[in-house]
Amino acid sequence: MANDKYWAAACFNDDFFDNTDDQRLSSEDDTEHVAGSTDPITFKEEGKTESPRGYALAALASIVLKVADYHKDIEDRFEASLNRHQSSSRNGPFESAAFEQIQDWRKKYLEVLDIVIQYNARIIEKLEHFLSYHLVISSDGLPQHSLWQSVHNEERASQSLNDIIASLYSLRDIDSELRRFLKTCTEARRDRKDDHVKEQANRAKKNQRITFAAFVLGILNLIAQIYACRPQKDSNWLASPGFLILIGGSSVICIVICLVPFWADVSQYLAELGCHMSKRVSASYRTALEQMKCLGDLFCYFRFAAAAEESEEGT
Numbered sequence: 021m022a023n024d025k026y027w028a029a030a031c032f033n034d035d036f037f038d039n040t041d042d043q044r045l046s047s048e049d050d051t052e053h054v055a056g057s058t059d060p061i062t063f064k065e066e067g068k069t070e071s072p073r074g075y076a077l078a079a080l081a082s083i084v085l086k087v088a089d090y091h092k093d094i095e096d097r098f099e100a101s102l103n104r105h106q107s108s109s110r111n112g113p114f115e116s117a118a119f120e121q122i123q124d125w126r127k128k129y130l131e132v133l134d135i136v137i138q139y140n141a142r143i144i145e146k147l148e149h150f151l152s153y154h155l156v157i158s159s160d161g162l163p164q165h166s167l168w169q170s171v172h173n174e175e176r177a178s179q180s181l182n183d184i185i186a187s188l189y190s191l192r193d194i195d196s197e198l199r200r201f202l203k204t205c206t207e208a209r210r211d212r213k214d215d216h217v218k219e220q221a222n223r224a225k226k227n228q229r230i231t232f233a234a235f236v237l238g239i240l241n242l243i244a245q246i247y248a249c250r251p252q253k254d255s256n257w258l259a260s261p262g263f264l265i266l267i268g269g270s271s272v273i274c275i276v277i278c279l280v281p282f283w284a285d286v287s288q289y290l291a292e293l294g295c296h297m298s299k300r301v302s303a304s305y306r307t308a309l310e311q312m313k314c315l316g317d318l319f320c321y322f323r324f325a326a327a328a329e330e331s332e333e334g335t
Contacts, residue, residue: 078180084187087143091140092190095197099201129205144188144191147188
């Protein structure tokens with residue numbers, strides 16, 4: 021039975037029966053260390069008596085500190101990469117190749133960032149569960165569980181607890197920053213996509229204007245050709261059907277070409293006008309039905325009044 025005073029510790033080798041020839045520790049690590057050497061797990065000076073629970077806290081504190089430092093380095097790398105690509109995408113041209121490269125980078129960035137956030141959140145969840153359920157840390161930072169109540173009296177145990185709690189706070193801060201990177205990258209990706217769509221629309225309008233200008237030049241050329249082929253002054257123009265057909269066809273082509281750039285606006289205006297007219301007609305129809313109903317009720321009232329007067333006169 022284990023209680024706050026008596027403890028026992030055991031170390032299980034998971035692959036002891038798998039590879040008996042391969043050992044986890046080298047021959048140097050397997051030998052006892054003399055006084056003044058460094059513990060391979062806690063990286064602190066050996067030769068001091070510690071309980072298994074105190075040693076367990078020291079080992080956990082050293083591991084969690086390493087994890088927090090490693091995740092802090094990852095956070096710095098993510099921040100540097102995000103700032104570099106944001107500046108390049110903000111100042112770079114809207115070329116299709118560059119846009120696809122930035123989109124590909126953002127996709128991979130978000131995928132890796134999401135994985136790191138998930139693993140960091142799992143570590144935070146496990147540490148919070150350990151501190152709140154197994155140690156039952158109070159507001160003073162002291163464990164309240166029956167098996168851990170006096171551990172703070174042991175040497176280096178309080179420092180180990182403080183290191184674990186500090187590492188938890190550090191991991192929480194890292195989680196907040198990573199989620200901020202995720203939100204920033206997502207919003208920048210959406211804004212960049214909208215800007216790319218606007219840029220494509222502006223290019224389409226520019227190409228449409230250039231095409232329209234080419235059509236106008238073609239019309240002017242056609243007018244010049246028609247003017248060059250005009251009949252003589254003393255001849256009758258009606259006697260030249262080919263010339264009349266040329267004039268009529270040229271006029272139709274000119275009208276169609278002039279309406280092409282405005283066809284979208286004209287069609288939209290006609291659609292809105294038709295919708296408005298249909299609403300007005302429907303409202304007028306409902307009003308007419310209501311008026312007809314009122315007239316019908318009025319006629320019924322007059323008939324009822326006339327029948328009542330006739331009955332009174334008969335009596």
